[in-house]
Amino acid sequence: xxxxxxxxxxxxxxxxxxxxxxxxxxKALDRIGVEVSEMISISDDxxxxxxxxxxxxxxxxxxxxxxxxxPTKDDVTKKTFCEYFDDELxxxxxxxxxxxxxxEGYFKRPITQMNKDQALVPSGCxxxxxxxxxxxxxxxxxxxxxxxxxxxxxxxxxxxxxxEIIPKIVREYKRPYIIHKTILTYGQGESLVAERIEHWENNxxxxxxxxxxxxxxxxxxxxxxxxxDKEVLETAIEENVKSLDAIIHDIIVGFDDNETIEVxxxxxxxxxxxxxxxxxxxxxxxxxxxLSAVPGASSYFxxxxxxYATEAKVNVLGVSQGLVDQFSVVSAExxxxxxxxxxxxxxxxxxxxxxxxxGPSKGDSDAEIGTVFxxxxxxxxxxxxxxxxxxPREKVIDRGTIKSLEILQKEILKNV
Amino acid sequence: xxxxxxxxxxxxxxxxxxxxxxxxxxKALDRIGVEVSEMISISDDxxxxxxxxxxxxxxxxxxxxxxxxxPTKDDVTKKTFCEYFDDELxxxxxxxxxxxxxxEGYFKRPITQMNKDQALVPSGCxxxxxxxxxxxxxxxxxxxxxxxxxxxxxxxxxxxxxxEIIPKIVREYKRPYIIHKTILTYGQGESLVAERIEHWENNxxxxxxxxxxxxxxxxxxxxxxxxxDKEVLETAIEENVKSLDAIIHDIIVGFDDNETIEVxxxxxxxxxxxxxxxxxxxxxxxxxxxLSAVPGASSYFxxxxxxYATEAKVNVLGVSQGLVDQFSVVSAExxxxxxxxxxxxxxxxxxxxxxxxxGPSKGDSDAEIGTVFxxxxxxxxxxxxxxxxxxPREKVIDRGTIKSLEILQKEILKNV
Numbered sequence: 154x155x156x157x158x159x160x161x162x163x164x165x166x167x168x169x170x171x172x173x174x175x176x177x178x179x180k181a182l183d184r185i186g187v188e189v190s191e192m193i194s195i196s197d198d199x200x201x202x203x204x205x206x207x208x209x210x211x212x213x214x215x216x217x218x219x220x221x222x223x224p225t226k227d228d229v230t231k232k233t234f235c236e237y238f239d240d241e242l243x244x245x246x247x248x249x250x251x252x253x254x255x256x257e258g259y260f261k262r263p264i265t266q267m268n269k270d271q272a273l274v275p276s277g278c279x280x281x282x283x284x285x286x287x288x289x290x291x292x293x294x295x296x297x298x299x300x301x302x303x304x305x306x307x308x309x310x311x312x313x314x315x316x317e318i319i320p321k322i323v324r325e326y327k328r329p330y331i332i333h334k335t336i337l338t339y340g341q342g343e344s345l346v347a348e349r350i351e352h353w354e355n356n357x358x359x360x361x362x363x364x365x366x367x368x369x370x371x372x373x374x375x376x377x378x379x380x381x382d383k384e385v386l387e388t389a390i391e392e393n394v395k396s397l398d399a400i401i402h403d404i405i406v407g408f409d410d411n412e413t414i415e416v417x418x419x420x421x422x423x424x425x426x427x428x429x430x431x432x433x434x435x436x437x438x439x440x441x442x443x444l445s446a447v448p449g450a451s452s453y454f455x456x457x458x459x460x461y462a463t464e465a466k467v468n469v470l471g472v473s474q475g476l477v478d479q480f481s482v483v484s485a486e487x488x489x490x491x492x493x494x495x496x497x498x499x500x501x502x503x504x505x506x507x508x509x510x511x512g513p514s515k516g517d518s519d520a521e522i523g524t525v526f527x528x529x530x531x532x533x534x535x536x537x538x539x540x541x542x543x544x545p546r547e548k549v550i551d552r553g554t555i556k557s558l559e560i561l562q563k564e565i566l567k568n569v
Numbered sequence: 570x571x572x573x574x575x576x577x578x579x580x581x582x583x584x585x586x587x588x589x590x591x592x593x594x595x596k597a598l599d600r601i602g603v604e605v606s607e608m609i610s611i612s613d614d615x616x617x618x619x620x621x622x623x624x625x626x627x628x629x630x631x632x633x634x635x636x637x638x639x640p641t642k643d644d645v646t647k648k649t650f651c652e653y654f655d656d657e658l659x660x661x662x663x664x665x666x667x668x669x670x671x672x673e674g675y676f677k678r679p680i681t682q683m684n685k686d687q688a689l690v691p692s693g694c695x696x697x698x699x700x701x702x703x704x705x706x707x708x709x710x711x712x713x714x715x716x717x718x719x720x721x722x723x724x725x726x727x728x729x730x731x732x733e734i735i736p737k738i739v740r741e742y743k744r745p746y747i748i749h750k751t752i753l754t755y756g757q758g759e760s761l762v763a764e765r766i767e768h769w770e771n772n773x774x775x776x777x778x779x780x781x782x783x784x785x786x787x788x789x790x791x792x793x794x795x796x797x798d799k800e801v802l803e804t805a806i807e808e809n810v811k812s813l814d815a816i817i818h819d820i821i822v823g824f825d826d827n828e829t830i831e832v833x834x835x836x837x838x839x840x841x842x843x844x845x846x847x848x849x850x851x852x853x854x855x856x857x858x859x860l861s862a863v864p865g866a867s868s869y870f871x872x873x874x875x876x877y878a879t880e881a882k883v884n885v886l887g888v889s890q891g892l893v894d895q896f897s898v899v900s901a902e903x904x905x906x907x908x909x910x911x912x913x914x915x916x917x918x919x920x921x922x923x924x925x926x927x928g929p930s931k932g933d934s935d936a937e938i939g940t941v942f943x944x945x946x947x948x949x950x951x952x953x954x955x956x957x958x959x960x961p962r963e964k965v966i967d968r969g970t971i972k973s974l975e976i977l978q979k980e981i982l983k984n985v
Contacts (some may be wrong), residue, residue, distance in 0.1 A: 167595060227780050
């Protein structure tokens with residue numbers, strides 16, 4: 154079963170916003186065995202949309218379209234659906250009642266004609282009720298292809314995908330299984346890993362596909378098996394992972410199913426009943442923000458001191474001014490003191506601290522731009538590491554954040 | 570002049586990673602007047618890529634392809650280029666020398682055959698030298714369409730776009746001008762704004778396109794003018810913005826060229842020589858993280874206390890346990906105390922505080938899931954507002970973060 158995801162909106166084509174909707178939908182479809190063969194972003198132009206629909210007609214089973222459902226003139230999706238399906242817009246009473254309730258009851262203002270027009274839908278469509286917004290989702294079939302229209306607002310789109318579309322596809326379509334297994338390796342480059350496993354790779358069965366996902370310092374290997382017999386797929390994946398492990402056991406550091414590092418770290422902390430805090434300078438609260446975004450984080454994440462200015466390191470964290478003067482604010486000594494002090498103040502088992510110069514210009518320190526120190530206070534002491542993440546600023550902050558969580562993860566794993 | 574951007578890689582189609590490369594390329598092309606008509610993500614399958622190329626042949630001027638240039642078997646872009654252009658791979662000596670230097674000189678390890686193969690390129694291509702990585706970019710023309718291949722690693726792709734592709738397109742192609750102007754409005758919904766400006770919108774000249782970019786509580790209006798005479802475009806945009814301002818002056822809060830709220834707030838703080846700190850509970854450091862991501866933030870952002878656990882609110886921020894017991898940790902009173910205390914501790918002019926229940930389950934408080942309080946301490950006192958942002962957790966955190974910055978922005982604007 155194949156799907157194509159279409160995003161409509163000029164803001165994506167001029168680079169004003171990044172499309173994250175397609176990735177969310179793709180992941181949800183993948184989980185139930187629907188293969189996404191293409192993602193396409195096009196402008197909110199009726200002719201362009203119609204051409205794209207025609208090209209996909211009977212080539213894929215499902216086309217999911219997001220965007221272009223708002224009440225204004227630049228929102229053309231509904232009119233385009235009518236033209237493609239040779240249909241006309243009619244008022245859907247249930248949707249009208251919902252929109253009226255939302256505008257008058259929740260937003261407490263009189264309903265306008267444009268609001269009411271949100272309840273206009275092609276007469277032949279199946280409505281996907283959008284409880285969290287005014288624009289309904291629509292499901293329409295032509296020959297062998299279903300076209301689904303969803304609002305582009307991320308949480309409305311997510312609601313409809315999870316509550317309406319996925320259950321409906323599961324009920325109405327027979328799908329194969331898609332199983333992924335990702336193997337994390339650390340310390341060798343992509344080409345070196347590939348040479349070591351060449352023979353193994355050549356002997357993979359046809360229904361298993363291997364992908365290399367290289368990152369600086371580490372390579373993830375993703376195995377994907379597709380087929381109709383789940384047990385056969387699982388056994389084949391298991392056997393091949395075992396034979397792979399025999400070849401590159403020295404560099405395999407873990408397995409995941411596309412779990413983010415903050416989720417992985419959270420699980421470890423819960424398992425071991427440990428708590429964490431952070432003292433952040435150049436990462437500016439980003440580590441705290443990732444940790445706290447995980448549902449249930451309050452059981453292990455106690456808090457953070459974002460000591461961006463040097464005075465905050467001294468006044469709030471109690472790092473001594475003498476230490477700052479002696480070693481500079483970007484130093485292993487200050488990072489270490491920040492970690493130990495925040496661990497003490499927030500009474501946690503672990504504490505991460507970051508200090509560095511993210512650029513583009515130099516701040517309170519003479520340290521070279523890109524230079525950072527990360528410290529981890531543990532129940533047994535404190536470790537610090539120095540890095541230079543270069544430029545731009547965004548990369549320094551991102552890499553510093555991920556590296557901090559990796560150091561924490563590695564340290565906790567030692568005690569498992 | 571039209572372009573299509575193609576991203577190759579299964580990891581995007583299964584939702585394992587989000588494609589940010591296309592957005593970067595689109596923005597760079599938009600700046601020099603190249604219109605991106607489509608962005609497409611497809612699998613690393615030769616047949617699929619060839620079909621896509623054929624469909625685009627002579628329909629657009631430039632096709633930019635990222636990904637699939639690594640040294641491993643799943644990297645098929647170069648072979649596909651050879652097939653499409655009926656060409657063969659030959660060793661490029663300059664690239665080979667560069668790869669050898671990078672591997673042996675920088676990474677200090679012996680070069681492997683796979684590394685050497687990075688220097689194989691189609692004989693008819695123009696090389697785009699990749700100083701920051703091993704895979705060269707390639708530029709090949711067939712009839713009226715240029716096909717450009719770039720590595721998928723973001724900083725390598727960015728280097729080649731900025732240093733090679735944009736200058737080459739500027740040298741070799743005549744392009745029209747594309748001018749955007751975005752108007753920020755605050756306080757009225759999309760449909761209300763649209764009704765107020767309907768007459769104005771209907772009278773826009775053909776070469777100006779209007780887009781509505783709605784966010785909760787605010788709507789951005791983007792005008793885009795396309796044409797060959799830059800002066801005509803600029804005058805038309807200016808006049809239409811002026812006539813728009815006459816209609817909805819009461820809700821226009823600013824103009825930008827895709828400026829984020831944290832950048833806008835940063836500029837205001839610099840202009841007025843004021844400083845800011847935050848005390849964050851349910852937003853978990855996200856406000857701090859946005860503020861500090863702006864280059865130059867250290868001149869106005871002093872720091873933050875992420876008091877996720879109640880004990881952190883009491884021990885670090887000095888909120889009294891009595892206040893928490895009396896009003897509960899999710900209350901206007903606690904938000905207000907957090908803001909005033911962090912302002913005092915970090916000695917800033919403004920301080921934002923957030924406390925709330927982001928869900929999915931209840932935490933240290935009985936407050937309904939989605940209920941949040943935001944407080945802003947100013948040089949003149951403190952204001953608090955209550956909201957219910959519903960669910961999911963991610964939305965509560967995001968809306969709480971943006972709303973906090975909006976309250977701050979509005980308050981500073983009062984004093985301009």
